[in-house]
Amino acid sequence: MDLLTLSDADRAELHRRGFTDDEIATASFRSIQTFTQLEGATAALPGFNASGRYVCQSGLLSFVRTIDGEIVGFQTRSANGYRWASVEGNYRLPNGEPPLVFFSGSTETIYLVEGTSFKPAHVNAKTGAMVVGASGGNWQGSPQQLQELIRRYPDAQYVLLPDAVSVINPHIVPKYRQTAELFEANGSELHFQWWGQLEKDVEGDADEDPSWADGTSLLLASHQNPCHSCRRQVEVQRLIRPSEKCSLVSSSRS
Structure with missing residues (x-):
């Protein structure tokens, strides 16, 4: 290096x-x-x-x-x-999993940020918290690494910071559900930070829009729509079905 x-x-x-x-x-x-x-x-x-x-x-x-x-x-x-x-x-680890990227920091809150470079590094730099990045948001593809993370930090609050538009992306939402299920299966909970990021030109990703820190933490295991008042509610409701166990949800506001 x-x-x-x-x-x-x-x-x-x-x-x-x-x-x-x-x-x-x-x-x-x-x-x-x-x-x-x-x-x-x-x-x-x-x-x-x-x-x-x-x-x-x-x-x-x-x-x-x-x-x-x-x-x-x-x-x-x-x-x-x-x-x-x-x-x-081959870029995978010896256990066959794609590597997650870990940026060390405080562990009271641990953030999950899509990507392995700028985005997780930026959130780590600005918060001082541990950040775990995944290429393409594929945390669920590295279950052994997530299990070890949860084993070491069982009392941490885990918060996923989705990219703008991702909550209405049919390829991304299932990954969030599967990741939430992994956390639940290992005795933890995964939260979703919502700052209104439905449109990239309005609310950016976490490394572009500092307002994410003032957003609402939504538990990824309850049963409501995360976007009660947004104008794309129909698309969100279609993708994030409230009947499913690990839907993205809001317990407070849109």
Whole structure:
């Protein structure tokens, strides 16, 4: 990690996204170019070949850490999107699960934030809380890692911060339900932070809109509609069925 630096362009992009230089250093962002040669690198290191050259996508590099802080991989971001660095095409952990990314911090409240780079790092930097990120919001795809998280921090309040529009996305809502079911099966509860984020150009994601912190915490295991008064209530009601055990719900306001 110490052999890599951060380019001026990538630093400027992080500043644009609201990171300070201290927060950038804490998150350990780096830049990397294809064919970079690193002393001591082998084909066992994700993204590198036997000659010690990096052979994956150039871009802004984000390290992926376990709950113990161990670096187990990384992703790069460029104009082509996010790409996992892999070993022979495999980026998964030895147990077969996709890695979650853990940003250490206080554990009274632990946030679940979609993504493995900017978004979870930003929430971690601004709150000081532990944050657990998942590529594509797929926490339910890594049950052993979630079980270990809950085992270590049984008294934490777990709060998921959904991206804008996601609560009306038919591909995302089932993931939330399955994740909530995993928490319940392991003796915990998962809450959903609602700050009116139905439209991205009105209310942004948690790393874009600081108003999320003033939102309402909704328990993902009761039986009401999370959006009583929003103008897209019909779509939300269709996707988040109140008869289902782990519907997104509101016990207070829309």
